Amino acid sequence: MLSLGEVDAPAPAPGEVLLEVVATAVNRADLLQRAGKYPPPPGVSHVLGMECSGRIAALGESVTGWEIGDEVCALLSGGGYAEQVAVPAVQLMRIPAGVDLVTAGALPEVACTVWSMVFDTARLALGESFLVHGGSSGVGTMAIQLAKARGARVFTTAGTAAKVAACRDLGADVAINYRERDFAGVIADETGGDGVDVILDTVGAKYLARNLASLATAGRISVIGLLGGASAELDLGALMVKRGTIYAATLRARPIEQKAAIVAGTEAHVWPLIGQGLVKPVVYRVLPLADAAEAHRIVGSSSHIGKVVLTTGTSG
Numbered sequence: 001m002l003s004l005g006e007v008d009a010p011a012p013a014p015g016e017v018l019l020e021v022v023a024t025a026v027n028r029a030d031l032l033q034r035a036g037k038y039p040p041p042p043g044v045s046h047v048l049g050m051e052c053s054g055r056i057a058a059l060g061e062s063v064t065g066w067e068i069g070d071e072v073c074a075l076l077s078g079g080g081y082a083e084q085v086a087v088p089a090v091q092l093m094r095i096p097a098g099v100d101l102v103t104a105g106a107l108p109e110v111a112c113t114v115w116s117m118v119f120d121t122a123r124l125a126l127g128e129s130f131l132v133h134g135g136s137s138g139v140g141t142m143a144i145q146l147a148k149a150r151g152a153r154v155f156t157t158a159g160t161a162a163k164v165a166a167c168r169d170l171g172a173d174v175a176i177n178y179r180e181r182d183f184a185g186v187i188a189d190e191t192g193g194d195g196v197d198v199i200l201d202t203v204g205a206k207y208l209a210r211n212l213a214s215l216a217t218a219g220r221i222s223v224i225g226l227l228g229g230a231s232a233e234l235d236l237g238a239l240m241v242k243r244g245t246i247y248a249a250t251l252r253a254r255p256i257e258q259k260a261a262i263v264a265g266t267e268a269h270v271w272p273l274i275g276q277g278l279v280k281p282v283v284y285r286v287l288p289l290a291d292a293a294e295a296h297r298i299v300g301s302s303s304h305i306g307k308v309v310l311t312t313g314t315s316g
Contacts, residue, residue: 002034002293007047010079010086012060017089019054019072022316023105023286024080026295026308027051027138028225029252034296040078041253048292049080050252053095053105054314063089071095073104075112075263077252081292083312090260093267097275102316106281106307107274108263110142113224113251115266118143118200119150121247122220126151128197131187131214133207135172136163138307139224141282143200144170146270149278155196157183159302166305170282184210195219195242205229215244223248282306288313 012018030048032038040046053073056066066072072092079085095104118124124147132143135156147154148171156167157178167175174190176183187196195216201207206228211221212235219242239246251262273279284304287295288311295308 004290010084012058012086014061015088016060016086017056017063017066018058019085019087020057020314021052021054021083021085021312022314023102023309023311024049024052025106026299027109031296031300044077045079047079047082050076051108052080053101071101073108075108088256091263093263096271102311103281103283106283106309110138111270112262112266113139114143114146115270116262117222117224120265122198122222124152124198129153130198131155131196132200133157134202135167136305141170141306144172145279149273155187163305184213187214203228205232208232212238215242218243221246283309
């Protein structure tokens with residue numbers, strides 16, 4: 001059960017800042033941690049929350065380039081569901097132009113995940129084709145927009161007519177209701193059998209064979225979730241014939257040096273697109289932190305489109 005209570009105030013270590021949290025957002029990883037299936041890395045707070053927005057309240061030793069009062073958002077390893085959190089300064093990002101401080105709490109996880117796994121790792125390029133599963137999720141809504149803004153042909157899957165329509169509104173060229181149509185067959189038809197260059201997969205085992213069938217020659221699959229299971233048989237022969245690559249990674253447990261590079265890349269490449277209005281954070285609902293259980297229920301039900309945000313009561 002989730003409970004709201006008092007804990008000791010965090011203090012910034014050298015290289016960290018203390019944030020006064022305005023907003024955080026709910027990720028499926030939070031639900032897994034709550035269920036005991038995704039413990040935080042060693043030394044990380046057991047308080048939930050992998051992203052936040054807020055204001056700098058204190059600077060740890062050796063921190064430069066930031067000042068008390070700066071409005072920022074941050075990628076966290078944990079601790080976001082709180083009024084204050086200590087975070088390495090290299091994991092801070094300034095608020096993108098045109099985004100309010102509450103909405104910014106929904107940006108770090110999805111933006112950093114999509115930038116790192118689709119563009120940095122899988123190298124989606126101008127003119128290539130891209131498939132993201134779960135296009136109405138927080139990651140999906142960001143991936144559709146970023147891929148489209150950077151010149152890709154975008155395919156996506158979603159589970160209801162409303163979600164399919166929302167994905168199209170965000171820029172998806174082909175949105176497939178996976179409950180009604182086999183996405184691999186649709187992609188084969190739409191690409192003349194060529195397949196797509198990059199796939200961002202949140203499902204895992206259940207989709208592995210069909211993802212491989214949908215992959216273009218020299219295509220890349222990035223696996224970031226296991227909603228459909230962790231174990232499946234892989235046809236290595238088919239992968240070799242296609243000269244394909246499968247990447248799999250989480251963001252939370254990466255070394256701080258990798259997170260710093262991802263944060264810097266996200267701010268450099270994604271934030272300008274948000275400032276230009278080509279990409280926007282999609283927020284489904286904003287709730288107070290005391291209603292975190294309801295926020296988890298919404299995310300667990302998959303009834304939402306975009307992100308569910310929690311606010312601490314501090315003015316945004």
